[in-house]
Amino acid sequence: MSDRALQRTMLVLTLIGIGIAGYLTYIHYRGFNPICAVGHGCERVQNSEWAKLAGVPVPLLGLIGYVGIFVSLFFRGELARMATAGMTILGFAFSMYLTYREIFTIEAICQWCVGSAIVMTLLAIFATLRVLRADDDEAYASDLAVEPEHEPV
Structure with missing residues (x-):
């Protein structure tokens, strides 16, 4: 999968994440219970003491994280790829917790x-x-680049 395809896939995934976190943030502030397919697990989780971190609703933290990842995908270069990877790895670790x-x-x-x-x-x-393959993509692109012709002196 090319870097561009990975980037586009990640954009779609972040929009899905923004949708989920946005919905959960909205219902938190409106005082609604989440719609659950099975049982009342969502309601129990949403109303638990673990639903906030330092007084901030966890879904709002997720929404901020997803928006940050989304924005980072529009920047180029190694620093942007590293920032995106850092945010997603932090998000993954927090999700596992x-x-x-x-x-x-x-x-x-x-x-x-x-x-x-x-x-x-x-x-x-x-x-x-994207981070691990960045060097390969850049090397491939430089192999395809046309070198300008130099006239002998």
């Missing part, structure tokens, strides 16, 4: 949270691939 809390502390599963964790996992994988 929250999943641990769902399973072992709250003892409930929120399908929205699982969906977000899957999206963030895929983003972390693709962002890491």
